[in-house]
Structure formats: structure tokens, C-alpha cells
Amino acid sequence: MPDAILASGFLPGHDFAQLMSALAGQGYRCIGPTVTDGALVYDTVEGVEDLPVGVHIQQGPGSYRVEFNQGKRVFDWANGPQALKPWLFAPREVLWRAERATGGELHFSQEIPEPVPTAVIGVRACDLAALELQDRHFLEGEYPDACYGARRSQLFLVAVNCSRPAETCFCASTGDGPAARRGYDLVLDELDDGFIIQAGSARGDEVLGLLTLQPVLSQQRSAATQATAQAAGMQRRQLPGRNLRDLLFGNLDHPHWEAVAARCLSCGNCTSVCPTCFCYRELEQPALEGESSQHYREWDSCFTQGHSYIHGFTVRPDTRLRYRQWLTHKLGGWHDQYGRSGCVGCGRCIAWCPVGIDITEEVGAIAASPA
Ligand code: SF4
Ligand code: SF4
Structure with missing residues (x-):
């Protein structure tokens, strides 16, 4: 069960743009999955048309292929090559600069990024679990990482529970998916005609309050539960234990x-x-x-x-x-x-x-x- 569920409701599929507008209205730049160079890659998204509607991914050992179908689902895929990692722990960045003053003495200055508030749409359970681990590594202990910390503080996370894992997924065996359990601001379950949306933080609750939601029907809730249970059951790979x-x-x-x-x-x-x-x-x-x-x-x-x-x-x-x-x-x-x-x-x-x-x-x- 999630650690913290606040409000929830049903957002009809044709109203998904409301969520993006509400996030933009709260000052967030939205990033989400986009089809770029034959893969799903996080990039800036301004409307539903930028998201991978009707996209499915075939993955196997050493292979990854984007397929287009006639479906209307936005999140009918498992993952792309990127997780949240590059958005927090930059692939390359300046940490500090040294300059020689006219008198010959050296001056050092630290570079701390000043990121804009960013909402990431479509985060999967496995990537939330990975984020929790990276938070522990970069932020806990005697010397928290200032660059990572600056970016992390500006992140708003919209998770999506998985209903269609890739052939390569095995999050059920590690205990990290396919349903998101914590670490999100909002979490979605995608059904054929819309989304069950739940808040997982006070900030998420605030955004939820800006949406025109319908009450969640019990059959919608059981369809969502069944979808994530099926997603776990579809996974064929596993590690031989959680502590190896x-x-x-x-x-x-x-x-x-x-x-x-x-x-x-x-x-x-x-x-x-x-x-x-x-x-x-x-x-x-x-x-x-x-x-x-x-x-x-x-x-x-x-x-x-x-x-x-x-x-x-x-x-x-x-x-x-x-x-x-x-x-x-x-x-x-x-x-x-x-x-x-x-x-x-x-x-x-x-x-x-x-x-x-x-x-x-x-x-x-x-x-x-x-x-
Ligand atoms: S991806 Fe990793 S395991 Fe595969 S060939 Fe490269 S280094 Fe080896
Ligand atoms: S399956 Fe495990 S080891 Fe491989 S990329 Fe994902 S988290 Fe890393």
C-alpha cells in the first residue's frame, strides 16, 4: 500500500490536458516521455500531443523498438533508456572554477545550478525506487551533493503505475514495482477512458484541487488493481533472491x-x-x-x-x-x-x-x- 494517499479522483482521458495546464499554472516546466531518435526520451512537453499516445515498445536482450498502434493510451509502454538520473546527477557538469587574480592569488568559486521547478510526467515505480537510492547516496551523510540537491528540490513527480511491462522488466522480483508505492506527488492508473489520479504529497494534493475530477467508481479501482497485478504476473525474468x-x-x-x-x-x-x-x-x-x-x-x-x-x-x-x-x-x-x-x-x-x-x-x- 502507498505510504501516503491524500485525495483521489477520476480524470477522463480527454481532460488530461487539464493536468498539464494545472502544473504549468503552478510554475512547473513539464517534461515527459517523447519519441526521439527511435526511443522514448524525456524532454519538454507542452501538450498531450507531445506525449507518446498509441506507442508501444518491444524490448529484449540487446533490442529496443518503438511501435505505433491505434490505441489512445498515453502510457502504454514500460520505459526508455533514461530514468530520472540525468535530470539530477548530470552526465557532465562544472563543480567549481579557479581564477588567478592580478596579484597572483587563486580564487575558487563553486557552481551550484539554479534549476526551474520541473514536473516529470510518467515516472515508473522502478525509477522512483532508484531515485530513493540516489537520494540516499547523494543527499545523506556528512557531505550532501549541492548540485544534486538543488535539482532534487525543484522536482515534482507524476508517477504512472505500469500495466504493460517490457519483456525485460523484473521489478516484481526486486519488490520495486509495477505499482508505485511512495516518493511521488501524484500517481496515475491509466484505464481505457481516463485516469485514476491520487495525491501522494501536499503539493500533489494542491494540483489535484485544480482539476475537475469525477468520483472513482469501484469497478475502475478494481480494474486498476487488476492491471498492475497482471503486469506483475506478465514478468518472466527474476533475480534468484533479493539479497545475493x-x-x-x-x-x-x-x-x-x-x-x-x-x-x-x-x-x-x-x-x-x-x-x-x-x-x-x-x-x-x-x-x-x-x-x-x-x-x-x-x-x-x-x-x-x-x-x-x-x-x-x-x-x-x-x-x-x-x-x-x-x-x-x-x-x-x-x-x-x-x-x-x-x-x-x-x-x-x-x-x-x-x-x-x-x-x-x-x-x-x-x-x-x-x-
Ligand atoms: S552493456 Fe555492459 S554487459 Fe553489455 S557489453 Fe557493455 S559493458 Fe558489457
Ligand atoms: S535491471 Fe537493475 S542493474 Fe539493470 S539497469 Fe535496471 S536497476 Fe540497473
Whole structure:
């Protein structure tokens, strides 16, 4: 059950524009899924016509295809390559600048973004779970990340419960979907003729109050419950457990790591699309005149050569060690760091891996013949 449900109502499909107008009226820029370059990508949306009405996605290991049907549903798809990650943890950004004053002394200034309030429409349960993990990583502890925090404070989240998972989804097995349980301002269940809309925060309640809603009928509520239950039942993939720490750390020399390495390209696509991966590197970009410098942060991956380079040697020089690092950390070490697995079952790393490596199969192979 959701942690906090405030008001709810039924919004007829032809009135969906009301929601976007209400968000705009509250000062939010709306972003949502758009079909761009053959994939669903978050971008600015100004009206329902910008959203993927009648779009369905076919996904499989190493494949992703947008299909158009005659349907009227707006959210009849599972996910695109992006989660919320790029909107909060920017792929590349300046953290600080250094400038030499005329007297020769150096001045440092921090760069904190000043984002506009942004409403994200169409967030899935797995991505809310990933956001919760990234919040924990970037905002909790002694040194909260100011750039992430500035963007996070401006976010309004409109979640949608999944009724049509992709073939690659396994959020039911990780306990993170297909229904959103917390972390949203509003949540939608899409039915053939409209949406059940519920508030999950005071801000969401305020937006809800601006809409002309009908009471939710009991048959509409049971149709929505049935749709998410069916979505869970349609998922065929699963991890062999929610806590794989002991299994993976107990099998560091399992021959299957070598078998995966023979196929893996060490391209890092999986870590780029993963909504919970947070590794980055930092670099300097000095100005040509030699009087100033910018200090950047950009996404890194445990699959790159530089990621494990320390004082003259690379700790993980080959793909076997890098793939093993990714999985032992994400599915094992995260339990020690964050109290849960780092996988929310979104399936993106399966669809966007160019050679179709499937995390559920690779871990399943180790679980099937442990040391
Ligand atoms: S490991 Fe793969 S399935 Fe799990 S959260 Fe990351 S991208 Fe999604
Ligand atoms: S598992 Fe796939 S996506 Fe990840 S580094 Fe290897 S080839 Fe690239």
C-alpha cells in the first residue's frame, strides 16, 4: 500500500490536458516521455500531443523498438533508456572554477545550478525506487551533493503505475514495482477512458484541487488493481533472491565470470542506463590563457580502464574483473552500504547491452552451480 494517499479522483482521458495546464499554472516546466531518435526520451512537453499516445515498445536482450498502434493510451509502454538520473546527477557538469587574480592569488568559486521547478510526467515505480537510492547516496551523510540537491528540490513527480511491462522488466522480483508505492506527488492508473489520479504529497494534493475530477467508481479501482497485478504476473525474468551478497562474494572465482567476459565489450552501456549507478570521475579543463580552470564531474563506469587506476596500476585490468565488480557491488555490497540491493529490476541494462547480456541469467547461472 502507498505510504501516503491524500485525495483521489477520476480524470477522463480527454481532460488530461487539464493536468498539464494545472502544473504549468503552478510554475512547473513539464517534461515527459517523447519519441526521439527511435526511443522514448524525456524532454519538454507542452501538450498531450507531445506525449507518446498509441506507442508501444518491444524490448529484449540487446533490442529496443518503438511501435505505433491505434490505441489512445498515453502510457502504454514500460520505459526508455533514461530514468530520472540525468535530470539530477548530470552526465557532465562544472563543480567549481579557479581564477588567478592580478596579484597572483587563486580564487575558487563553486557552481551550484539554479534549476526551474520541473514536473516529470510518467515516472515508473522502478525509477522512483532508484531515485530513493540516489537520494540516499547523494543527499545523506556528512557531505550532501549541492548540485544534486538543488535539482532534487525543484522536482515534482507524476508517477504512472505500469500495466504493460517490457519483456525485460523484473521489478516484481526486486519488490520495486509495477505499482508505485511512495516518493511521488501524484500517481496515475491509466484505464481505457481516463485516469485514476491520487495525491501522494501536499503539493500533489494542491494540483489535484485544480482539476475537475469525477468520483472513482469501484469497478475502475478494481480494474486498476487488476492491471498492475497482471503486469506483475506478465514478468518472466527474476533475480534468484533479493539479497545475493553471500552468493556473489562466495563465488568470486566462479567460471561463469569468464564466460560473461568472453561476450562483454566493456562498453559501459549498462552502467549509463542503470538508474542507480552513480560513479563519476573529475577532471580539470584549464583555459588556454592559463589564468583560469574549470573542474568538471562526468559519469564514469566500472567498465572503464581509468575507473580502477590507482598510483600507477589498474586494479581491474580485464573485463572479467570489471563485470564481477559491477554485479558484486550492485547486488552484494549495496546491502552493506544502503541496506538493499542496487537493482530495481528496470531491465534497461538487458535491453541496451549491445550483445544482450542479461543480468538475471548471469546471476542465475552462478546461483544454479555455486561453489
Ligand atoms: S542493474 Fe539493470 S535491471 Fe537493475 S536497476 Fe540497473 S539497469 Fe535496471
Ligand atoms: S554487459 Fe553489455 S552493456 Fe555492459 S559493458 Fe558489457 S557489453 Fe557493455
